[in-house]
Amino acid sequence: MTTTLPVSSPRRSRQAVLRHLRVHRAPALLGVGSLVASAAVSLVTAPLLGDIVDLAARGDTGPITRRALALAGAALVQALLAWIGLAAVARVGEQVLAGLREAFVEHALGLPLERIERGGSGDLISRVTEDVAMVSEAVRTAVPQFVQAALVIALTAVGLAVLDWRFLLAALVAVPVQVWTSRWYMRRSGPMYARTRTAGAAEQQQWLESLGGAPTVRAFGLADEHVELVRHRVDDSLNRTVGVVRLHMSFFSRLNLAEAMGLSTVLVTGFVLVREDLASVGTASAAALYFVNLFGPINRMLFLLDTLQSATASLARIVGVTEVPTDGTTSAVHASDVRPRDGEVVANGLRHAYVEGHDVLHGLDVTVPAGSTVALVGGSGGGKSTLAALLAGVRRPDHGRISIGGADLSGLDPATMRASVVLVTQEVHVFAGTLAADLRLAAPDADEQRLMDALTDVGADTWVGALPDGLETVVGEGGHELGPQQAQQLALARVLLTDPLVAILDEATAEAGSAGSRALETAAERVLAGRTGVLVAHRFSQAVLADLVLVMDGGRVVEQGRHDELVAAGGRYAGLWAAWSAGRTPA
Numbered sequence: 292m293t294t295t296l297p298v299s300s301p302r303r304s305r306q307a308v309l310r311h312l313r314v315h316r317a318p319a320l321l322g323v324g325s326l327v328a329s330a331a332v333s334l335v336t337a338p339l340l341g342d343i344v345d346l347a348a349r350g351d352t353g354p355i356t357r358r359a360l361a362l363a364g365a366a367l368v369q370a371l372l373a374w375i376g377l378a379a380v381a382r383v384g385e386q387v388l389a390g391l392r393e394a395f396v397e398h399a400l401g402l403p404l405e406r407i408e409r410g411g412s413g414d415l416i417s418r419v420t421e422d423v424a425m426v427s428e429a430v431r432t433a434v435p436q437f438v439q440a441a442l443v444i445a446l447t448a449v450g451l452a453v454l455d456w457r458f459l460l461a462a463l464v465a466v467p468v469q470v471w472t473s474r475w476y477m478r479r480s481g482p483m484y485a486r487t488r489t490a491g492a493a494e495q496q497q498w499l500e501s502l503g504g505a506p507t508v509r510a511f512g513l514a515d516e517h518v519e520l521v522r523h524r525v526d527d528s529l530n531r532t533v534g535v536v537r538l539h540m541s542f543f544s545r546l547n548l549a550e551a552m553g554l555s556t557v558l559v560t561g562f563v564l565v566r567e568d569l570a571s572v573g574t575a576s577a578a579a580l581y582f583v584n585l586f587g588p589i590n591r592m593l594f595l596l597d598t599l600q601s602a603t604a605s606l607a608r609i610v611g612v613t614e615v616p617t618d619g620t621t622s623a624v625h626a627s628d629v630r631p632r633d634g635e636v637v638a639n640g641l642r643h644a645y646v647e648g649h650d651v652l653h654g655l656d657v658t659v660p661a662g663s664t665v666a667l668v669g670g671s672g673g674g675k676s677t678l679a680a681l682l683a684g685v686r687r688p689d690h691g692r693i694s695i696g697g698a699d700l701s702g703l704d705p706a707t708m709r710a711s712v713v714l715v716t717q718e719v720h721v722f723a724g725t726l727a728a729d730l731r732l733a734a735p736d737a738d739e740q741r742l743m744d745a746l747t748d749v750g751a752d753t754w755v756g757a758l759p760d761g762l763e764t765v766v767g768e769g770g771h772e773l774g775p776q777q778a779q780q781l782a783l784a785r786v787l788l789t790d791p792l793v794a795i796l797d798e799a800t801a802e803a804g805s806a807g808s809r810a811l812e813t814a815a816e817r818v819l820a821g822r823t824g825v826l827v828a829h830r831f832s833q834a835v836l837a838d839l840v841l842v843m844d845g846g847r848v849v850e851q852g853r854h855d856e857l858v859a860a861g862g863r864y865a866g867l868w869a870a871w872s873a874g875r876t877p878a
């Protein structure tokens with residue numbers, strides 16, 4: 292069952308933005324200041340035109356050229372100031388978004404694995420792609436233009452009042468309809484956008500699950516069921532989008548009504564004032580021009596309100612991720628100077644369930660003395676990988692305590708954690724970049740010699756030497772593709788470079804063919820030499836060398852001892868060992 296990640300409240304989203312905005316206060320003030328100046332300069336246009344109307348009406352054409360030049364000058368200055376203002380506001384917006392994105396990534400990486408699994412990676416991916424794109428778009432265009440339009444509207448209202456307060460009153464007739472329309476719209480659009488985006492994310496998640504699990508879906512004959520699930524999600528997403536379009540249409544027709552009402556009232560007021568000799572034809576023209584000039588910014592602002600609503604919904608989804616409590620193992624919350632005294636691993640009463648009420652580990656007690664190697668063996672589903680993940684701090688036990696060298700695992704700060712325990716699983720990720728950069732993730736300061744030594748230790752020097760650019764060869768996505776064995780060796784070399792107290796290898800050798808397996812086995816031995824090791828061993832040859840073998844079944848340790856002792860005891864391990872050896876001895 293999936294539970295999507297939380298969405299932040301408007302207040303907390305606002306606080307998050309303000310926190311990041313505070314850092315860029317000076318450029319923000321410069322941007323808004325330039326936009327205010329630009330809007331102020333634009334105000335001279337309508338009175339100048341009114342003046343020209345009056346001069347023309349009087350037949351006094353001489354000074355018209357000067358007015359026309361002033362108009363051109365005002366237009367130039369206004370454009371320049373607007374350009375500076377829009378660019379500055381957009382830049383600040385980008386910086387704020389960059390800050391939010393960094394916080395998002397930092398937090399997402401610290402989320403408990405269980406939480407991401409419950410939310411579904413589709414939800415997280417849609418937040419980091421679609422939602423970030425939506426906010427970026429708003430920050431680049433909508434936010435600066437919105438600020439500009441709001442300033443033009445406010446200053447034009449002042450301009451109208453300066454011409455004659457009655458013009459302002461006339462123009463205000465449109466305001467109640469506009470305010471009512473906007474409120475009506477905002478009340479509906481926010482939740483509507485949020486629901487549309489959630490439906491989009493759910494649809495994406497469903498596509499991922501149905502297509503990603505296509506072989507399983509087909510194998511179990513679940514195709515029809517999945518088509519139905521996808522159809523349900525698509526319909527839901529479509530219906531919500533159509534609802535948004537309907538809302539828009541209704542919104543703009545209400546605004547047109549407001550404009551018609553306002554303009555009629557301003558024209559009638561101008562007519563009355565000119566007839567009563569209280570204003571010139573030029574002033575009335577200027578007032579009408581002011582009002583007409585408001586259409587653009589008002590419509591733009593309200594239209595942008597739309598984009599901003601949508602961006603706000605996306606912002607709340609981005610900030611929402613930063614509000615999920617992080618995993619103690621990766622956040623600085625538990626930062627302390629507790630250091631393990633050695634590599635002894637002690638686990639007591641470990642219980643863990645992936646689905647509530649269905650424990651897969653039932654109160655395990657495990658002790659691995661410093662410097663020794665423990666092999667975990669047993670049939671599929673016995674809980675070996677789960678135990679390995681718990682001991683590595685990748686997952687948290689639901690109950691029980693794990694310590695390394697006397698230090699509680701959940702209390703270690705991230706740097707100590709990294710230096711204390713490293714887990715290598717079958718799913719090795721090769722990061723896109725040069726091989727050297729990939730290795731330096733484990734040891735940023737390592738020089739080339741150290742990198743090569745680590746590669747040699749895990750038997751990777753031959754193929755690395757054959758690469759076109761050696762350590763500088765670009766690997767990972769879009770680069771030189773590494774095979775599973777090479778990727779495993781890379782992961783083992785990273786362990787050597789990190790040099791942790793404890794190395795946990797989960798089926799690190801099971802991937803490759805038999806020659807490859809032997810090479811990886813030797814590499815694993817090098818990695819475990821001189822440190823505490825926990826080895827999930829499918830190949831019994833690894834268990835033979837271990838200081839202690841734990842046989843796991845149904846989430847419990849059912850036998851333990853050295854290989855020889857267990858074989859001699861003739862129990863479950865002896866049976867597994869006999870079956871494995873028989874399979875390897877040619878008849």
Ligand SMILES: Nc1ncnc2c1ncn2[C@@H]1O[C@H](COP(=O)(O)OP(=O)(O)OP(=O)(O)O)[C@@H](O)[C@H]1O
Pocket residue numbers: 645646651669670671672673674675676677678
């Ligand atoms: N991510 C997961 N979500 C749900 N259940 C899981 C998950 N991982 C493991 N399990 C279940 O937990 C139980 C123990 O699995 P685990 O992988 O720890 O056993 P294992 O001994 O390592 O088996 P294998 O050798 O097949 O990997 C199994 O019943 C498995 O189905």
